[in-house]
Amino acid sequence: MRMRKKPNLIPRMERCAEYLITDPEAWRGRWREKLSPNCALRLELGCGKGRFTCETAAAEPDVLFVAVERVPDAMVIAMERAKAVGLANVFFIDADVACLRDYFSPDEVERIYINFCDPWPTNRHAKRRLTHPGFLELYRHVLRDGGEIHFKTDNSGLFEWSLFQFPKADYALSEVTRDLHGGGIRGVMTDYEEKFHSLGTPINRCVATKLHREPALPEENATPEEMPLL
Numbered sequence: 285m286r287m288r289k290k291p292n293l294i295p296r297m298e299r300c301a302e303y304l305i306t307d308p309e310a311w312r313g314r315w316r317e318k319l320s321p322n323c324a325l326r327l328e329l330g331c332g333k334g335r336f337t338c339e340t341a342a343a344e345p346d347v348l349f350v351a352v353e354r355v356p357d358a359m360v361i362a363m364e365r366a367k368a369v370g371l372a373n374v375f376f377i378d379a380d381v382a383c384l385r386d387y388f389s390p391d392e393v394e395r396i397y398i399n400f401c402d403p404w405p406t407n408r409h410a411k412r413r414l415t416h417p418g419f420l421e422l423y424r425h426v427l428r429d430g431g432e433i434h435f436k437t438d439n440s441g442l443f444e445w446s447l448f449q450f451p452k453a454d455y456a457l458s459e460v461t462r463d464l465h466g467g468g469i470r471g472v473m474t475d476y477e478e479k480f481h482s483l484g485t486p487i488n489r490c491v492a493t494k495l496h497r498e499p500a501l502p503e504e505n506a507t508p509e510e511m512p513l514l
């Protein structure tokens with residue numbers, strides 16, 4: 285369910301309109317025109333208020349970042365942060381992650397960040413978890429082979445469940461830790477991460493790398509209609 289929009293949302297959005305992509309379908313397959321032809325393209329899914337997005341983009345000006353967030357009241361804060369420091373390599377899409385294939389073409393993306401996504405603890409809502417098998421298949425369409433998902437969460441139940449899902453969807457796990465900051469702060473923190481870390485909650489992190497899948501071979505007795513196009 286969408287939050288009710290704050291009354292001053294529209295003028296705030298307009299003041300940083302250069303960061304908002306209102307026609308993401310039009311950029312499908314040509315995002316790099318926004319920065320440089322051979323730049324890496326990374327997505328952040330559910331960027332919230334954008335501390336991680338903006339600090340990461342500032343640290344890597346040659347990388348193009350596109351952040352997707354379905355709550356505009358949070359996303360406008362991220363856009364304001366980008367404008368405040370004049371970032372030229374980050375853009376925002378106000379949309380549901382489920383639409384990703386409409387906005388990015390196959391193999392277009394090098395890396396996806398999923399930071400502190402909602403855990404949706406009941407089985408009834410499991411499909412909404414951004415690491416649900418349905419979403420992991422969706423990401424496979426836009427990630428190139430060898431592309432990575434960088435996943436962080438405070439929720440150990442969600443983390444253990446996700447560690448089980450990634451290999452089933454043909455991703456290889458690496459850099460698995462259940463206490464990312466145990467030896468001191470590592471990497472750029474998100475807004476949620478800072479809050480949980482300050483409360484003493486350990487942060488879980490892993491990297492899931494998309495493995496190549498051979499196209500399925502036709503079954504021996506398959507009729508021509510059942511045979512996949514190779």
Ligand SMILES: C[S@@+](CC[C@H](N)C(=O)[O-])C[C@H]1O[C@@H](n2cnc3c(N)ncnc32)[C@H](O)[C@@H]1O
Pocket residue numbers: 329330331332333334352353354355358379380381382399400401402474475476477
């Ligand atoms: C718990 S917050 C974390 C925000 C930020 N990543 C952080 O770590 O500070 C999760 C964010 O993901 C967004 N979100 C959840 N599911 C989404 C979806 N399907 N499409 C787009 N955004 C989504 C929510 O609106 C929310 O802003």
